[in-house]
Amino acid sequence: MPSVTDDEIAVDPADYARAEINASLKPKQKIGFFREMIRIRRFEQTSLKYYNQGMMGGFLHLYIGQEAVAVGTVSLLGKNDHVITAYRDHGHALAVGMGMNECMAELFGKATGCSRGKGGSMHFFAPDKNYWGGHGIVGGQTPLGLGLAYGLKYKGLKGCALCFMGDGAVNQGAYHESLNLAALWKLPVVYIIENNKYSMGTTLERSSAMRNCLAERADGYGIVWDIANGEDLYEVRAKTASAMRRAHDQSLPTVLEVDTYRYYGHSVADANTKKYRSPEEIERHKNHHDPIRLWKKRLIDECVFTEAEADAIDEAAKEEADTAAQFAIDSDTPAPETIFEDVYWEVDNKTDAGSTGKHFFGD
Amino acid sequence: MPLITYRKALNDALAEEISRDENVVIIGEEVAQYNGAYKVTEGLWQRFGDKRVVDAPISEAGFIGMGIGASMLGIRPVMELMFWSFAYVAWDQIIDNAGQVRYMSGGLINCPIVIRGPANGGTSVGATHSHTPENFIANTPGLKVVCPATAYDAKGLMKSAIRDNDPVCVMENTLLYGESWEVPEEEYLIPLGVADIKRKGTDVSLIAHGRAVITALKAAEILAAEHDIHAEVLDLRSIRPLDEEAILNSVRKTHRAVLVDENKPFCGVSAQIAATIQEKAFDDLDAPVQRVCALDAPAIYSPALENLQLPTVSRIIEKVLQIR
Structure with missing residues (x-):
């Protein structure tokens, strides 16, 4: 059974590399995964620097430590596969192909941001890339992910919705309602629980009743579930691919719990990040379980690239993040009149419906 | 039809x-x-x-x-x-x-x-x-x-x-x-954001939405028959978007407004309507805007009392007579 201890998450790494979905990977693709992961990390480290300088508002929920989950899962998406996640959304956004510039500018609250400065860190969207956010209320996105799956099935499309959530979301009613509906109506949704062990400052043990693991609760709904080691990109891909096949071929849901870890606090504003867990625990993960370091070592061992080539990719990612920060700094703040844009589709599109009656009140 | x-x-x-x-x-x-x-x-x-x-x-x-x-x-x-x-x-x-x-x-x-x-x-x-x-x-x-x-x-x-x-x-x-x-047999649409005058009148505007419109119409009937007061009944139909012009036009004509609203009074729909009227038609008013809302307590079960809790014809008439 799965466990959160270090020893037990150590799997023979060769196993999942041999999985069909991974055995066919070209070196270029493997390097691409490294690039995507390091881009996410450098983007976030750069954003943290400016956040700490007071150049951003609100919260900044960093994904650092969890990169293999977003990159591994998103690497499998086809034309009719969709993604939706919670507020720790930078990794998924970059993984689906959103640009660093628009994402960074959103953090800075600029007009050039992906949501024109209206969403912020927790609310990145790119429907053109089948990416539906970026949702701030814990568990609130779980029925929406179900709806994406419902829409696909309704339209007769062979696709699925990957609906990401944290371990803190599994106790929300909306999630359980979604599981019931997913099983009842055989909807092609994959709920991916990114279990980073802490819902804000509360440990898994103090927040969730379970027999062996969170995903196992799916048994109660007759839903197939699985667990994956989130530090191993091969395993993430293998397990996700299997869940996606179930969705595509049988129109059935899956719950996949991915063991992972975040190095930073719940958000950067989480003042107790080193109080509810030991610094040693964080260091142990950084040193022995970092998904990027492990992937880099794997690729060097496989002679896919050299240390120097990896470093060059890393440097490029740092430069890209710095450029994005400069782009964000140089961008204009949104014009005051845009406050009333993007509220109603009918108003934005100047339709008869949008120009009939008063839509906005006050001065 | x-x-x-x-x-x-x-x-x-x-x-x-x-x-x-x-x-x-x-x-x-x-x-x-x-x-x-x-x-x-x-x-x-x-x-x-x-x-x-x-x-x-x-x-x-x-x-x-x-x-x-x-x-x-x-x-x-x-x-x-x-x-x-x-x-x-x-x-x-x-x-x-x-x-x-x-x-x-x-x-x-x-x-x-x-x-x-x-x-x-x-x-x-x-x-x-x-x-x-x-x-x-x-x-x-x-x-x-x-x-x-x-x-x-x-x-x-x-x-x-x-x-x-x-x-x-x-x-x-x-x-x-x-x-x-x-209801006509042929197809029709009613746009959102357009109010409807359900009864024309000259002396007071009864502004309502939902079933309160029906209550207001009954009150208007009695006001005309028994008090010679000709109330206009304006049905908002759509709350957001809101037909603000229709509200203001009616008040500019009658110079008096009684808002009938099955919402509770605090921040109910009629509170917004009242604010709009005083902001934009203050000089047209001959009396303070009045409201008849649900009585401000949780909805009571007792059938006898519940009928009193929602806006009633008699409460509407009473308010109108207060500002005649």
Whole structure:
């Protein structure tokens, strides 16, 4: 059974590399995964620097430590596969192909941001890339992910919705309602629980009743579930691919719990990040379980690239993040009149419906 | 014109829109095989089948949220809440997801969803089943809300709501479902944001929405017959968007306004209307704006008292006489 201890998450790494979905990977693709992961990390480290300088508002929920989950899962998406996640959304956004510039500018609250400065860190969207956010209320996105799956099935499309959530979301009613509906109506949704062990400052043990693991609760709904080691990109891909096949071929849901870890606090504003867990625990993960370091070592061992080539990719990612920060700094703040844009589709599109009656009140 | 019930008018609107657009799907508790808890969807499942009319389990947050997610992909779900009172267990989905996702995505997403069902007191079902949340919805930019008072309006507004590309909440009334009005056989739409003068008058404006319009009309009848006061009854029909011009035009004509509202008074719809009138038609007023709202306590069960808690004809008349 799965466990959160270090020893037990150590799997023979060769196993999942041999999985069909991974055995066919070209070196270029493997390097691409490294690039995507390091881009996410450098983007976030750069954003943290400016956040700490007071150049951003609100919260900044960093994904650092969890990169293999977003990159591994998103690497499998086809034309009719969709993604939706919670507020720790930078990794998924970059993984689906959103640009660093628009994402960074959103953090800075600029007009050039992906949501024109209206969403912020927790609310990145790119429907053109089948990416539906970026949702701030814990568990609130779980029925929406179900709806994406419902829409696909309704339209007769062979696709699925990957609906990401944290371990803190599994106790929300909306999630359980979604599981019931997913099983009842055989909807092609994959709920991916990114279990980073802490819902804000509360440990898994103090927040969730379970027999062996969170995903196992799916048994109660007759839903197939699985667990994956989130530090191993091969395993993430293998397990996700299997869940996606179930969705595509049988129109059935899956719950996949991915063991992972975040190095930073719940958000950067989480003042107790080193109080509810030991610094040693964080260091142990950084040193022995970092998904990027492990992937880099794997690729060097496989002679896919050299240390120097990896470093060059890393440097490029740092430069890209710095450029994005400069782009964000140089961008204009949104014009005051845009406050009333993007509220109603009918108003934005100047339709008869949008120009009939008063839509906005006050001065 | 044939006389048909408010219920049948809604049923016709749903049937016509299901036939018109393959993306329209009805989802809700008991809407299909049971024929609707209040029979609004009667016969639709038999006629259109499992794909278009779907029974949901009692799981409002789940299925309303699911409908919102599906609407982001271009499906046009018409979600039935057996009572709007049950919306509160789906509140996060309605307010945060349907209401805010367009804004937070900088206009990249829209949710063409309708959430409909009865929202009224007056049926002795106690406070949990008697909520009128149109003011809460109207307080949420991104959402729209309409409250039809007649069969004619119910049909025309429902069809417009389904074709609208923003989330629209349609608040019906169980006490009106069985009442009949003239409804044309040919197709028509009523745009959102257009009020309707249900009775012309010169002396005072009775401004109302939903079933309060019917109460106001009864009061106007008595005011004319017994007091020689000719009240104009303005039916807002749509709360957001709001036909502010119609409100101001009526007040400029009559110089007096009594607002009739089944909402509770604090931040109820009529509070917004009163603020609008004093801001924009202050000089036209010959008397303070008056309000007749639900009495400000949770909806009481006792049938005898509940009828007094909602706006009554006599309370409306009393207010009008105070400012004559």
